[in-house]
Amino acid sequence: MSPARHCAVSIDLDGISCYYRIHGLGDPPAELEHLILERALPRAAALFASRNIHVTWFVIGRDADGDAALPDRTTRAANAQRLRTLADLGDELGNHSYSHPYELARMPSDAITAEIANCDRVLRDITGHAPKGFRAPGYDVAPAMLDTLARLGYRYDSSIFPAPGYYAAKAAVMTALAAVGRPSGAVMTNPRALAAPADPYRPSMTSPWRKGQAPVVELPIAVTPWTRLPAIGTTLLVAPEWVRGRVLSAMARRNFFNFELHGIDFADATKDGIPGELVERQPDLRIPIDDKLARLDQMLDEIAASYSFATLGDVAADVQRDE
Template identity: 35%
Template sequence: MCMFAPASFVESLVIWSKALEHFMSNDVQIASISVDLDSMACYREIHGLDAAKVEGADAAYAVGVDRLLGFLDELGLKSTLFVVGKDAENPAHHGLLKDASTAGHELANHSWAHDYAMRKFSEVALIADFERAEEVLVEISGQKPRGFRTPGYNVDSRLINICERRGYAYDSSVFPCPSYYTAKGAVMGWLKVRGRPSRSSMTRAEALIAPIHPYHPDPQKFWRRGNSKIVEVPMAVTPGTRLPIIGTSLHLLKAKGFDIAYAMMRRTNPFLNLEFHAIDFMDDSDPGVEFLRPHQPDLQVPWAEKKALYRHVFSRVNEDYDFDTLINLARAAREK
């Protein structure tokens, strides 16, 4: 058996390597910070807890969003905020969202109702949800949203096709991460056994094999590349292992772990979608999260520690990527 690869094969590898190096070094690389503005009610649903009426601003806004915007302002960065329509209708949240839009942050659609089973809605109910969410976002920002993310990453082809028909430039709901899917299923099963079933919902398993870079999906099989005009912008995962690089996982990786993961990602991905939730900018000393302390371990990480970690992550990424909103990332990806 020959121990050496054929010359043509080696030459092909060299050519491919040089082409990739040229592509990554000469083209602009874009990273986006996208944040789901899920209220405390969403976490009650996830953990199977009783609903509670909230007067005034939700803690996710009063603390999380306010802190997020202040932090990004310090760094001179803009984000894409995925806004839940029914929360945006709360007058106590209008000011923050309007200020965010005025400051250059993108307001995108995270549905009106934030129902984890949204993909099971009838066509009429889906369109009504889109219309109501769009109406309140136009009222706040003066612009119709161009991006959508379904609650709980629970997307399907029908949802993406509706986005395209409604003129959206991108969807950002696919999370091609087997480890997250497995962990979510285990937690939901455990809660059910405990008699406290989660009101969240499992995603389509096909999403786990979807491309990890922005792509035009197949209109019938969203997890495959196709000829749709809309761009799908998946959450960031590592190549090969598909480990999650999102707000929650950063707390587990710490700075050193992120640096190792990032070294793999930066060589292969011209676009990064770093996804967070408003709660990622909070800790258990903040008002309004007391009920979550036994259920949400990442709240035990002090905000000062999170802030230092996020600063490290954004600084590291900014060495190789230009930060921009998801709408601009999607436009650049469309031109590839």
């Protein structure tokens, strides 16, 4: 069940607070709360618009909820307008939960439903139509999520990331942080996901990492054939050029490339005033934005030689049509 030679670029719009939680740093400076949507998103949007590539943006609902009784209501409404503009231009907005709890997969089913449904409401208000897809915080999917997506009429989930190397590195970092008394706010993905199919499939409603008959399609995040190395922008941007070339060459053997990035990939530590306590722990922030954009431009050239670009929603529709 593989779509024909498509690359879908998706960008998770995780705020700076997510990275402070990952690294056990507490709360970030208040003035940085909306940095990703205010400063990083426009840079990313400009790059992909210049290449006529339509992107799937995974949105944390709270960050664009201008109607809720939350601080910075005006700023959140402005964030919603930025996203509305992208949607009007043909990009896709995907559901990334309402508040991005890393432990979402371990929460009670009614709490899972509320997180997904509240983000769904925000996205419907922004675009005027129902979202098609969902990505779980921290790539950790659970049966209750699929149940909620099915009831809401979603077309796909894109949370499975079957990369053992990434899992091992994450475990090592979390163990090290715990050892120094600064536990990470992240959680470990269910290890069964590491053996999940790497190509699009219909998951089991009770075991999302196995094939089944779910009404939604699973679009796994990219890993290389056989070795299952992570082929995501956040990793490739900090890798040596020869590593990027090897990974992209390996990915060209797959019919579908789910090329995931994060909003922070388009942040610049100096220009955006990001504190050193995060910069020293987040390697991509030590690369100036102009260098990151040049590397990404080169990667997109290589990808374009093997694939046509589409949104994840369009890929999911193709998969369902070709069954």
